[in-house]
Amino acid sequence: MSDTGNWCLIESDPGVFTGLIKGIGVSGVQVEEIYSIDKETLDDLKPVHGLIFLFKWQGRDPAATPGSLAPIEYENGDVFFAQQMITNACATQAILSILLNSPTIDLGEELTNFKSFVSDFPAELKGHAISNSDLIRAVHNSFSRSDPFINEMNDPNAKEKEDLFHFIAYTPVNGNLYELDGLQEGPRNHGPCPGDSWLAKVGPIIQERMARYAGGEIRFNLMAVVDDRIKVYEEKVKAYQTQLETLQKNEGPDAGSWLKGEIDHLRQDIIKEEEKREKQQRENKLRRHNFVPLIYEILKGLAQEGKLSELVAEGRSRAKAELESAKQRKAASAAAGHAIEDVDMYDD
Incomplete structure (x- = not known):
């Protein structure tokens, strides 16, 4: 996978994804976070165009045998599928997988022309076309975290320090439920799902996928692309x-x-x-927004007034007390078998 073009990490947040969709010219849809995949929750959001699922990337899933996976369709001209050819692009590719496979979403002029241009491309070239799109890349990178000290797009050690997370999409196409993962060779067909029945079908699929992880793993996120x-x-x-x-x-x-x-x-x-x-x-x-200049001026003013040293000492004391309290809570939780690890989730 290439790093050419420098694509930033994208936060798993419905406001970010909705802003990204609007930024590439698509109208009439938004992204909603889902906390439950029961029928009542999904029915309340209808019409649902697709689901975006975030999970911890582990490479090849050792618990998933070839027979347990839905078959890959290597040649299906009715399904828009692009392989992920660039690092950090999976969030945008998951969004595009839903948008470009929906017959009812108003894609806008730019994305409509893009879809028409790449329609006959193989999956690999579609991925390259996404990577080389100035509009898509610019909108994606407009949601980069403001960090003046570490450039997340260029820091070679950034991903060695943190777990990797990956976005994929689930969406119906021509009466079948598809799993669209840019790191696979093609779309996976999970079988027939006439009408809105795909919403009932996709729940157990996602639950089964989550069940493959160790019992303490809770870092998953699910969002839906729905009508405005x-x-x-x-x-x-x-x-x-x-x-x-x-x-x-x-x-x-x-x-x-x-x-x-x-x-x-x-x-x-x-x-x-x-x-x-x-x-x-x-x-x-x-x-x-970069808040560093503001923080610098505040610290400078406190130092000039002789208040900074006292506040630093107080802050260190509070941090030490909070750390000790957190350790005690974690130990108590682990003893009860309910250890939970908090995480800010970003894409791979």
Whole structure:
């Protein structure tokens, strides 16, 4: 795998992924984090275009025998599949695997032209085309962490110090459920799934994959590419209002109290979604901002006022106490068989 082009690590965050999608010109969809893959959760998000799954990369899975894996389709012109040809690109490739296989998503001019241009390419050349796309690379790298001390794209020791994580996608294509992993030779076909039945089919597949890891491994993340939630809520409000008007016309102005309640609930959902988007946009701006100059000026001012030494000593004392407390909690948790390791998850 090549490092040419310097692609940064991408944080596993729905706000980042939604911003990336919008940055490459796609409209009408967003990314939602999923904490459960039960039917009720997935039904509430419909229509779901695909799932993005993040897991700890272990190379070849020793627990997965050839017979336990879905078959690879080496030649299927109906499925857009690109091999990952560059380090750190798996997050964007997982997103593209869903976007470029959906018949209903508005891809925008740039991505539509890209899909048309590479449609007849083999998987390897599709991967190279993604790597060489100025637009896709620029939008991807716009979410690079601001770190003036270590350049994560060039530090040769960065990945030796941390576990590696990898993104793949699950999405339906022509009535079959596909697993799209750029590190494989082709898409894996998990079998027929007419309509929305793929959502029921994909849950056990992901659960089985998670079960292959040791019992203490909890570092997984699952996100869904779904329709713009505000538009979904607004369309439901419009439909309920039409029903309410018809009902009140036939039965009187006091009819349809349940419809009024549903409309009020949906309007609250719209407000919450707007607030969430504002928060995500702010967080994305903060990710790009370099706070070192501000921190330097604050520390300089404290030093000039003679307060820095005292604050440093106090900080060290607090850090030592917190570290000791954390060790005690971890020891107690491990003794109870529930040790949990926190991790910020980034792609491979």
